[in-house]
Amino acid sequence: MRNAPGKINGFDWDVLDARVDVIGALILRDMRTRFGRSHLGYLLAVAWPLTHLITITTIMSIANRVVPIGTEPAVFISSGVLPYILCLYPARTMGLSIETNRLLFLFPAVTPINVIIARGIIEFLTAALVVILFFIGASILGVNVLPANYSTWLVSVLSTIYFSISMGLINTVIGSIFKFWHVFFLVIMFGMYSSSGAFVLPSNLPQSTQNAMWYNPLFHCVEWIRSSYFEGYGDGNLSQFYLLSFATCLLFLGLLGERFIRGKLLFQ
Amino acid sequence: MIELSNVLKFYKTKGTIKVVLDGVSVNFRAGSSYAILGINGAGKSTTIRVIAGTELPNAGRVKRTARVSWPLGFAGGLHPEMTGRENVHFVARIYRQNPRKVMEFVEDFAEIGAYIDEPYKTYSSGMAQRLAFGLSMAIDFECYLIDEVMAVGDNRFQDRCAEEFSKRRAHSDIIMVSHNMDMVRQYCGRALVLAHGLFHEFSNVDDAIELYRKLNR
Known part of the structure; x- marks a missing residue:
């Protein structure tokens, strides 16, 4: 080895350092090759979901002048659509990470998990950037979409991204075995979106419908984010524990799956 | 090993x-x-x-x-959309080498001139192989894995490859x-x-x- 052994308390820090270097290189490369071949191309990766979010929020806010809760239509709509955007884009792009980087497995230092982690970090940053730009844009336009409780809002948004990235890991694993999975995922995502209560107030729906919606993790993302705007909102239905356990289960299933099909991910 | x-x-x-x-x-x-x-x-x-x-x-x-x-042989693994330089930097980073030093070696060894800043997909097969081969020579491996091809390009470049390999054998295995x-x-x-x-x-x-x-x- 080129470097002096860096073992401290039996843990080899050099191995970790090497992994960090590989992941760093993969991140730079991924951002540069996302669209075309310049770092500017990465801006498209941010602009895409951002445009999607702005479009739905604008159209739905104009269509529903009377909102079921609060006074600002944009708040109700954007808090419903944001979880969908934060889940759809990161999970989908992460799911394609192995396929787009397959050539790189020629280099033994590039392993599937390194590629997945690198993508996960980029998707996290992209999602954060989308949220920040959306809120800056809204305040410039004079639309007040700022939450009442900032810490609840931050935790709920981060939890949504966590759920999305866990889902992305599962997507990578299943998608590399079954090619049709990526299409199937869009169908699942749309089903989750339409039953998440993005445009309706769940408490206005019959109890049986609410009970069925409760199992949808995206529903809890919406409820959680809205609870940062409206005092006491989601008290009856919201379970942060359910959402976080669901995401954590997906994460562990994904990591387990990656270990079992690593050989297949590397070489097809 | x-x-x-x-x-x-x-x-x-x-x-x-x-x-x-x-x-x-x-x-x-x-x-x-x-x-x-x-x-x-x-x-x-x-x-x-x-x-x-x-x-x-x-x-x-x-x-x-x-x-x-990595197994050396027919070229591959470099990104077709990225330039030669970007590819070299990427590989240098994953092998924890100074990208500038690796670049200097590759430019000198692979002799592809101004094409280094062109996308890899525009390279002729000879240039692509020379770049990939020069890159593997720029990084100080203790063990080189060779799958069939150990020298690429024309006779003169093949001689340089053989010469470089002979130098390597003092401290590297194959x-x-x-x-x-x-x-x-x-x-x-x-x-x-x-x-x-x-x-x-x-x-x-x-x-x-x-x-x-x-x-x-």
Whole structure:
């Protein structure tokens, strides 16, 4: 080895350092090759979901002048659509990470998990950037979409991204075995979106419908984010524990799956 | 340097199972260069990829305690949309080398001039191979894995490759797959013959070549 052994308390820090270097290189490369071949191309990766979010929020806010809760239509709509955007884009792009980087497995230092982690970090940053730009844009336009409780809002948004990235890991694993999975995922995502209560107030729906919606993790993302705007909102239905356990289960299933099909991910 | 213990590697093709390595244990020791010989379809290239770590064994362990190169051979692995320079920087980073130093070496060795800032996909096959080969020479590997091709390009460039490899042999070892027996004799002190999923190890290359010739008949 080129470097002096860096073992401290039996843990080899050099191995970790090497992994960090590989992941760093993969991140730079991924951002540069996302669209075309310049770092500017990465801006498209941010602009895409951002445009999607702005479009739905604008159209739905104009269509529903009377909102079921609060006074600002944009708040109700954007808090419903944001979880969908934060889940759809990161999970989908992460799911394609192995396929787009397959050539790189020629280099033994590039392993599937390194590629997945690198993508996960980029998707996290992209999602954060989308949220920040959306809120800056809204305040410039004079639309007040700022939450009442900032810490609840931050935790709920981060939890949504966590759920999305866990889902992305599962997507990578299943998608590399079954090619049709990526299409199937869009169908699942749309089903989750339409039953998440993005445009309706769940408490206005019959109890049986609410009970069925409760199992949808995206529903809890919406409820959680809205609870940062409206005092006491989601008290009856919201379970942060359910959402976080669901995401954590997906994460562990994904990591387990990656270990079992690593050989297949590397070489097809 | 590289130790295979009880390595099992097989393929499923159209319902039949093709065993490439059948519970093989080998120790590639530092200080020796090895040739892997075998008839076509014996699984030599797969073996090289298992040694490199670009393919995983179905069972058993591969332990590497040296800096092992990726399998050198026909070009590939570089990103077609990125420029030569960006590709070199990427590979330098993943192997924890100074990108500038690696770049200097590659520019000098591969002789592709201004094309270094053009996308890799615009390169002729000769240029692409020279870049990939120069890149592998720029990084200081302790063990080079070679799959068939060890020199690319025209005669003059092939001579430079051979010259560079001779320099490397002072402190680097080679594990190569080849059908070229002259090259095997020139570079390797030991040889393994792969047949029916098992390795037959020889400390004398000529004995290995003799077995290989018998198998080929």
